[in-house]
Amino acid sequence: MAVEVVYRSSRDPERLFMDKAEADRYDKMLELAESLGEVLHKAVPSLSEQQVEDIGIFMAKHRDTFARAFKNQPDALAELELPAAD
Amino acid sequence: MAVEVVYRSSRDPERLFMDKAEADRYDKMLELAESLGEVLHKAVPSLSEQQVEDIGIFMAKHRDTFARAFKNQPDALAELELPAAD
Numbered sequence: 001m002a003v004e005v006v007y008r009s010s011r012d013p014e015r016l017f018m019d020k021a022e023a024d025r026y027d028k029m030l031e032l033a034e035s036l037g038e039v040l041h042k043a044v045p046s047l048s049e050q051q052v053e054d055i056g057i058f059m060a061k062h063r064d065t066f067a068r069a070f071k072n073q074p075d076a077l078a079e080l081e082l083p084a085a086d
Numbered sequence: 087m088a089v090e091v092v093y094r095s096s097r098d099p100e101r102l103f104m105d106k107a108e109a110d111r112y113d114k115m116l117e118l119a120e121s122l123g124e125v126l127h128k129a130v131p132s133l134s135e136q137q138v139e140d141i142g143i144f145m146a147k148h149r150d151t152f153a154r155a156f157k158n159q160p161d162a163l164a165e166l167e168l169p170a171a172d
Contacts, residue, residue, distance in 0.1 A: 031160055032155065032156070035155065036155070039163045043140070043141070043144040043166075044140045044141055044144065046136075046137060047133075047137060047141075048132075050132075051130055051132060051133060051137075054129070054130045055126060055130055055133075055141070058129040058130065059156070066156045067156035069118065069121065069122070070118070070145070070150075070153035070156060071153045074118045075121075077121045077124075077125045080125055080129075
Protein backbone atom coordinates (compact mmCIF):
# COMPACT_ATOMS: atom_id res chain seq x y z
CA MET A 1 0.00 0.00 0.00
CA ALA A 2 1.12 3.51 -0.66
CA VAL A 3 -0.20 7.01 -0.75
CA GLU A 4 -0.71 8.27 -4.26
CA VAL A 5 -1.62 11.54 -5.85
CA VAL A 6 -4.84 11.79 -7.78
CA TYR A 7 -6.33 14.83 -9.44
CA ARG A 8 -9.87 16.03 -9.88
CA SER A 9 -11.80 19.02 -11.11
CA SER A 10 -13.69 20.86 -8.41
CA ARG A 11 -16.54 21.02 -10.93
CA ASP A 12 -16.94 17.24 -10.80
CA PRO A 13 -15.27 15.87 -7.64
CA GLU A 14 -16.36 12.29 -8.34
CA ARG A 15 -14.10 11.88 -11.30
CA LEU A 16 -10.46 11.22 -10.42
CA PHE A 17 -7.47 11.33 -12.72
CA MET A 18 -3.99 9.93 -12.31
CA ASP A 19 -2.67 12.45 -14.78
CA LYS A 20 -2.75 16.14 -13.94
CA ALA A 21 -2.82 17.28 -17.57
CA GLU A 22 -5.83 15.08 -18.18
CA ALA A 23 -7.59 16.54 -15.13
CA ASP A 24 -6.79 20.01 -16.45
CA ARG A 25 -8.29 19.24 -19.84
CA TYR A 26 -11.38 17.83 -18.18
CA ASP A 27 -11.74 20.91 -15.97
CA LYS A 28 -11.39 23.21 -18.98
CA MET A 29 -13.99 21.22 -20.87
CA LEU A 30 -16.44 21.52 -17.96
CA GLU A 31 -15.70 25.23 -17.62
CA LEU A 32 -16.54 25.84 -21.26
CA ALA A 33 -19.62 23.62 -21.01
CA GLU A 34 -20.89 25.63 -18.04
CA SER A 35 -20.31 28.97 -19.76
CA LEU A 36 -22.06 27.76 -22.89
CA GLY A 37 -24.92 26.43 -20.85
CA GLU A 38 -25.44 29.74 -19.06
CA VAL A 39 -25.43 31.72 -22.27
CA LEU A 40 -27.76 29.34 -24.09
CA HIS A 41 -30.17 29.19 -21.20
CA LYS A 42 -30.52 32.94 -21.30
CA ALA A 43 -30.83 33.04 -25.07
CA VAL A 44 -33.37 30.21 -25.26
CA PRO A 45 -35.20 30.14 -21.93
CA SER A 46 -37.37 27.18 -22.88
CA LEU A 47 -34.35 24.87 -22.59
CA SER A 48 -34.34 22.62 -19.54
CA GLU A 49 -31.34 22.38 -17.21
CA GLN A 50 -30.62 18.93 -18.57
CA GLN A 51 -30.76 20.05 -22.20
CA VAL A 52 -28.49 23.00 -21.47
CA GLU A 53 -25.99 20.71 -19.74
CA ASP A 54 -26.10 18.14 -22.54
CA ILE A 55 -25.58 20.77 -25.24
CA GLY A 56 -22.76 22.43 -23.30
CA ILE A 57 -20.87 19.19 -22.70
CA PHE A 58 -21.38 17.97 -26.24
CA MET A 59 -20.06 21.19 -27.73
CA ALA A 60 -17.22 21.54 -25.23
CA LYS A 61 -16.06 17.98 -25.96
CA HIS A 62 -15.86 18.88 -29.64
CA ARG A 63 -14.58 22.39 -29.12
CA ASP A 64 -11.97 22.22 -31.87
CA THR A 65 -14.55 21.27 -34.45
CA PHE A 66 -16.93 23.99 -33.30
CA ALA A 67 -14.13 26.54 -33.24
CA ARG A 68 -13.50 25.82 -36.93
CA ALA A 69 -17.19 25.82 -37.78
CA PHE A 70 -17.72 29.21 -36.16
CA LYS A 71 -14.60 30.64 -37.65
CA ASN A 72 -15.24 29.90 -41.30
CA GLN A 73 -15.80 26.21 -41.92
CA PRO A 74 -19.40 25.19 -41.23
CA ASP A 75 -18.59 21.98 -43.12
CA ALA A 76 -16.36 20.93 -40.24
CA LEU A 77 -19.52 19.93 -38.39
CA ALA A 78 -20.03 17.07 -40.84
CA GLU A 79 -17.02 15.37 -39.25
CA LEU A 80 -18.78 14.89 -35.94
CA GLU A 81 -19.76 11.33 -35.36
CA LEU A 82 -23.31 11.27 -34.22
CA PRO A 83 -26.06 8.75 -33.85
CA ALA A 84 -28.35 8.83 -36.87
CA ALA A 85 -31.46 10.92 -36.40
CA ASP A 86 -34.70 9.33 -37.45
CA MET B 87 -40.88 53.77 -61.37
CA ALA B 88 -37.91 51.64 -62.26
CA VAL B 89 -36.75 48.08 -62.12
CA GLU B 90 -34.29 47.48 -59.33
CA VAL B 91 -32.12 44.63 -58.20
CA VAL B 92 -32.77 43.06 -54.84
CA TYR B 93 -31.04 40.11 -53.25
CA ARG B 94 -32.24 37.31 -51.07
CA SER B 95 -31.04 34.05 -49.55
CA SER B 96 -32.80 30.98 -50.91
CA ARG B 97 -32.93 29.83 -47.29
CA ASP B 98 -35.29 32.69 -46.41
CA PRO B 99 -36.89 34.08 -49.58
CA GLU B 100 -39.06 36.55 -47.70
CA ARG B 101 -36.18 38.70 -46.64
CA LEU B 102 -34.87 41.01 -49.34
CA PHE B 103 -31.66 43.01 -49.34
CA MET B 104 -30.59 45.95 -51.44
CA ASP B 105 -26.97 45.10 -50.80
CA LYS B 106 -25.52 41.86 -52.13
CA ALA B 107 -22.80 41.62 -49.48
CA GLU B 108 -25.42 41.92 -46.77
CA ALA B 109 -27.49 39.17 -48.41
CA ASP B 110 -24.36 37.01 -48.53
CA ARG B 111 -23.70 37.53 -44.84
CA TYR B 112 -27.28 36.69 -44.02
CA ASP B 113 -27.14 33.53 -46.14
CA LYS B 114 -23.91 32.43 -44.46
CA MET B 115 -25.43 33.05 -41.05
CA LEU B 116 -28.45 30.90 -41.92
CA GLU B 117 -26.21 28.19 -43.37
CA LEU B 118 -24.24 27.97 -40.14
CA ALA B 119 -27.43 28.06 -38.08
CA GLU B 120 -28.86 25.14 -40.05
CA SER B 121 -25.70 23.06 -39.71
CA LEU B 122 -25.56 23.74 -35.99
CA GLY B 123 -29.20 22.87 -35.63
CA GLU B 124 -28.78 19.53 -37.38
CA VAL B 125 -25.80 18.55 -35.27
CA LEU B 126 -27.41 19.61 -32.00
CA HIS B 127 -30.65 17.85 -32.79
CA LYS B 128 -28.76 14.60 -33.27
CA ALA B 129 -26.66 15.13 -30.16
CA VAL B 130 -29.61 16.11 -27.95
CA PRO B 131 -32.71 14.50 -29.47
CA SER B 132 -35.05 15.94 -26.85
CA LEU B 133 -34.66 19.41 -28.39
CA SER B 134 -37.66 20.65 -30.33
CA GLU B 135 -37.37 22.00 -33.89
CA GLN B 136 -37.99 25.47 -32.53
CA GLN B 137 -35.33 25.21 -29.85
CA VAL B 138 -32.81 23.89 -32.35
CA GLU B 139 -33.56 26.75 -34.72
CA ASP B 140 -33.37 29.35 -31.95
CA ILE B 141 -30.03 28.02 -30.69
CA GLY B 142 -28.59 27.80 -34.20
CA ILE B 143 -29.57 31.34 -35.13
CA PHE B 144 -28.44 32.78 -31.83
CA MET B 145 -25.02 31.16 -32.08
CA ALA B 146 -24.61 31.91 -35.79
CA LYS B 147 -25.40 35.58 -35.19
CA HIS B 148 -22.62 35.68 -32.62
CA ARG B 149 -20.26 33.40 -34.48
CA ASP B 150 -17.16 35.49 -33.84
CA THR B 151 -17.71 35.39 -30.11
CA PHE B 152 -18.35 31.66 -30.13
CA ALA B 153 -15.32 31.06 -32.34
CA ARG B 154 -13.16 32.73 -29.70
CA ALA B 155 -14.87 30.92 -26.85
CA PHE B 156 -14.33 27.53 -28.47
CA LYS B 157 -10.79 28.33 -29.43
CA ASN B 158 -9.43 29.31 -26.05
CA GLN B 159 -11.39 32.17 -24.51
CA PRO B 160 -14.48 30.92 -22.70
CA ASP B 161 -14.61 34.36 -21.08
CA ALA B 162 -15.55 35.84 -24.44
CA LEU B 163 -19.08 34.60 -23.81
CA ALA B 164 -19.47 37.15 -21.03
CA GLU B 165 -19.52 39.86 -23.70
CA LEU B 166 -22.79 38.65 -25.17
CA GLU B 167 -25.65 40.90 -24.33
CA LEU B 168 -28.49 38.81 -23.13
CA PRO B 169 -31.75 39.33 -21.36
CA ALA B 170 -31.36 38.64 -17.66
CA ALA B 171 -32.38 35.16 -16.61
CA ASP B 172 -34.61 34.91 -13.61
